[in-house]
Amino acid sequence: DIQMTQSPSTLSSSVGDRVTITCRASQSISAWLAWYQQKPGKAPNLLIYKASSLESGVPSRFSGSGSGTEFTLTISSLQPDDFATYYCQQYNSYPRTFGQGTKVEIK
Amino acid sequence: EVQLVESGGGLVQPGGSLRLSCAASEFIFSNYAMTWVRQAPGKGLEWVSVISGSGGSTYYADSVKGRFTISRDNSKNTLYLQMSSLRAEDTAVYHCAKETMKAFDIWGQGTMVTVSS
Numbered sequence: 001d002i003q004m005t006q007s008p009s010t011l012s013s014s015v016g017d018r019v020t021i022t023c024r025a026s027q028s029i030s031a032w033l034a035w036y037q038q039k040p041g042k043a044p045n046l047l048i049y050k051a052s053s054l055e056s057g058v059p060s061r062f063s064g065s066g067s068g069t070e071f072t073l074t075i076s077s078l079q080p081d082d083f084a085t086y087y088c089q090q091y092n093s094y095p096r097t098f099g100q101g102t103k104v105e106i107k
Numbered sequence: 108e109v110q111l112v113e114s115g116g117g118l119v120q121p122g123g124s125l126r127l128s129c130a131a132s133e134f135i136f137s138n139y140a141m142t143w144v145r146q147a148p149g150k151g152l153e154w155v156s157v158i159s160g161s162g163g164s165t166y167y168a169d170s171v172k173g174r175f176t177i178s179r180d181n182s183k184n185t186l187y188l189q190m191s192s193l194r195a196e197d198t199a200v201y202h203c204a205k206e207t208m209k210a211f212d213i214w215g216q217g218t219m220v221t222v223s224s
């Protein structure tokens with residue numbers, strides 16, 4: 001199974017900050033990586049697919065990069081609505097696997 | 108609006124069984140693989156199972172293999188998860204999701220399964 005490791009687990013930031021979350025795969029997954037945002041009590045929401053493609057309707061302050069085993073999610077200017085938990089997920093092979101999540105908190 | 112709506116969750120005793128359903132609308136259901144993802148209280152996301160659009164291929168997480176069965180009825184636009192030999196560690200919110208080249212692009216709101224005596 002491919003293990004996905006996110007860092008950090010928690011991130012305290014202020015509105016307007018640039019935020020970067022890292023996701024590492026235990027073996028190459030090419031660009032088959034997605035990022036999701038989840039708020040309490042809600043279903044996850046797809047932000048980025050194929051490592052760097054922005055899902056329709058997602059604000060352009062979100063961006064993704066990377067390939068192989070190293071990936072990043074960047075929020076260029078953190079907004080109040082962005083305080084949430086973020087997960088990476090590989091869909092290169094089964095079983096699909098998620099990172100453990102990164103909670104973005106208000107500083 | 109493209110939508111997935113889960114149902115069938117509830118309280119069940121250890122060793123018991125439960126069948127979850129996921130009703131799909133506003134997309135050609137049979138064209139897409141469908142998946143189940145669960146989230147234990149206060150924990151992260153865990154992929155459970157996937158079924159191909161035709162229903163001919165299925166995969167399971169090791170944690171549920173041999174106990175859970177995924178199926179679909181394309182004439183009813185509905186996905187199922189039959190869960191048996193349930194354990195306390197199966198307690199979670201269960202989401203269905205549509206799988207595409209964009210990973211899981213549509214999710215249902217989830218249904219809670221609690222395994223407890």
